[in-house]
Amino acid sequence: MLKFENITYTYHTKEGETTAVKDLTFTVEDGQFVSVIGPSGCGKTTILSLAAGILAPSSGEVKRGGGEFGYMLQRDALFPWRSVEQNIFLPLEVKKRNTPEMRQKAVALAEKYGLKDFLKKSPNQLSGGMRQRVALIRTLAAEPDMLMLGEPFSALDYQTRLEVCDDVQSIIKGEKKTALLVTHDISEAIALSDKVVVLSARPARVVAEHKIAFGDGSPKKRRECPEFSQTFEILRKELGI
Amino acid sequence: MTALPRAAGDKEIPMKNKKDNNFSREHLAYLRKERNKKIVITVSRILILVAILGIWELCAQVKLIDPFITSSPSRVVKTIGDLIKNGTLFYHIGITLGETIAGFAIAVVLGYSIAVLLWASDSAMKILEPYIVVLNSLPKIALGPLIIIWIGTGYTAIIFMTVIVSIIVCIMNSLAGFIAVDxxxxxxxxxxxxxxxxxxxKLIMPASLPALMNTLKVAVGLAWIGSIMGEYIVSKAGLGYLIVYGGQVFKLDLVMTATFILCLLAGGMYGIIAIIEKRFNK
Known part of the structure; x- marks a missing residue:
């Protein structure tokens, strides 16, 4: 569980101060997939950093339900000097949990999601979509209870993006993880989430929250539902575009 | 849930490799062209060297130039023979090589360590920046007299010179490599x-390895400058000493011989580092 309670965050630079987030309140329940969307530059990355505890809020409180969290970024940030397998072990090494059992679990996870033949390869030999899948498995290797996703698909071309999007969602659902996704892509948010939180332009506040329940839960099916375009229109209006 | 379908764009590109042997005619022609290019380059390189040495020798033989002043390839070979006979050649080479390698090693290890400390502390980096910049632009030979007075006239003085000539670049290049990490x-x-x-x-050191290799390449050249410069100022032996001594007593054969050997050694050391680099970047 993750709870933002009246969070305000202000950036300080020599040129002045900028309030990126103001009185922000929303909740991510256990097992929920929540997307936060907003116009670009509205402080989405700040929200993710606040959620992950990399930044401390100026006021308000971020309540975490305990447990570990994993972070998945816009670019995969795979280390080219390590093999795919070694990349997946990285969080175990950093968190000093590099035991044979944990490594075995990580390898099992990678094999389960189609990376068996790639484990010994260099990330440079993989396609963009495959690299993002490795990045997700790396995030999952440390067995986080919650995932923070920072526009993890925006660096991919459109076709790859649709596939990786479905891919990531099914892995996250399959592993029963809680997830918080920040994105500026409306259709991505609708296709993936149980709940969408719409933000205003900077300073970011919550404009609306939508529970999304149509379709059978898979992003692909959901995109084909008639409700999809209706929801899209509503969100588009709320974003003011 | 079991294995997911492969992500888009993840097609295996069929590529014939060397083991196949049944290339198309076009590919064979391409391979031949590439090989010919390589041969032309190697042969041209050797020809240039042979031409320079040949013209030099010829001009000296027909007295177009005065071999007393310009020396000649045959005289260099003879001088090398003499130096081997009286047993001093490897002594001088050993001294200079030792000074250079010691200075180079100290500069790289110390420079890299200082770069690590500067990377770790943002304020240390900002505070020390102007000092590093000034030290970098200072012609280190200006410190010659001070080094002699403070450290003396032995090998340590020359190694010290080598270190101060090459260490600043080691610090700056390593640090730039650390900062450039994604x-x-x-x-x-x-x-x-x-x-x-x-x-x-886990990240900074492996990610900046190519930068370190680059640093080594630059530093090895500077280490040679440092050690020879040191020997010019103060020395009783070494290739730099031979060059200065030869100049003073007008034995240009000796100057040319020492310079020639220096070329070989410097080239060799650079070559070794290039091989190490290739190994690491694989």
Whole structure:
């Protein structure tokens, strides 16, 4: 569980101060997939950093339900000097949990999601979509209870993006993880989430929250539902575009 | 849930490799062209060297130039023979090589360590920046008299000279390599809760390895400048000493011979580092 309670965050630079987030309140329940969307530059990355505890809020409180969290970024940030397998072990090494059992679990996870033949390869030999899948498995290797996703698909071309999007969602659902996704892509948010939180332009506040329940839960099916375009229109209006 | 379908764009590109042997005619022609290009380059390189040496020798033989002043390839060979006979050649080479390698090693290790400390502390980097910049632009030979008075006239003085000539570049290049590391990767390390030491070991050091290799290449050239410069100022032996001594007593054969050997050694050392680089970048 993750709870933002009246969070305000202000950036300080020599040129002045900028309030990126103001009185922000929303909740991510256990097992929920929540997307936060907003116009670009509205402080989405700040929200993710606040959620992950990399930044401390100026006021308000971020309540975490305990447990570990994993972070998945816009670019995969795979280390080219390590093999795919070694990349997946990285969080175990950093968190000093590099035991044979944990490594075995990580390898099992990678094999389960189609990376068996790639484990010994260099990330440079993989396609963009495959690299993002490795990045997700790396995030999952440390067995986080919650995932923070920072526009993890925006660096991919459109076709790859649709596939990786479905891919990531099914892995996250399959592993029963809680997830918080920040994105500026409306259709991505609708296709993936149980709940969408719409933000205003900077300073970011919550404009609306939508529970999304149509379709059978898979992003692909959901995109084909008639409700999809209706929801899209509503969100588009709320974003003011 | 079992294996998912492969992500888009992940097609295996069929590529014939060397083991196949049944290339198309077009590919064979391409391979031949590439090989010919390589041969032309190697042969041209050798020809240029032979031409320079040949013209030099010829001009000296027909007295077009005065071999007393310009020396000649045959005289260089003879001088090398003499130096081997009286047993001093390898002594001088050993001294200069030892000074250079010692100075180079100290400069690289110390420079890299200082770069690590500067990377670890943002304020230390900002505070020390102007000092490093000034030290970098200072002609180190200006410190010659001070070095002699402070350290003396032995090998240590020359090694010290080698270190101060090459260390600043080691610090600056290594640091630039550390700073150039991808910010997304740094954010990833931070999100996993990695501290400075872990980030340094797992990310910064391996990521900046190409920069380190580059640093080694630049530093090896500077180390040679340092050791020969040191020998010019103060020395009783070494190739730099031979050059200065030869100049003073007008034995230009000796000057040319020492210079020639220096070329070989410097080239060799650079070559070794290039091989190490290739090994690491594989």
């Amino acid at each position: 910010r997304t990767k740094l954010l990833l390390m931070r999100s996993m809760g990695a501290g400075k030491v872990t980030t340094l070991r």
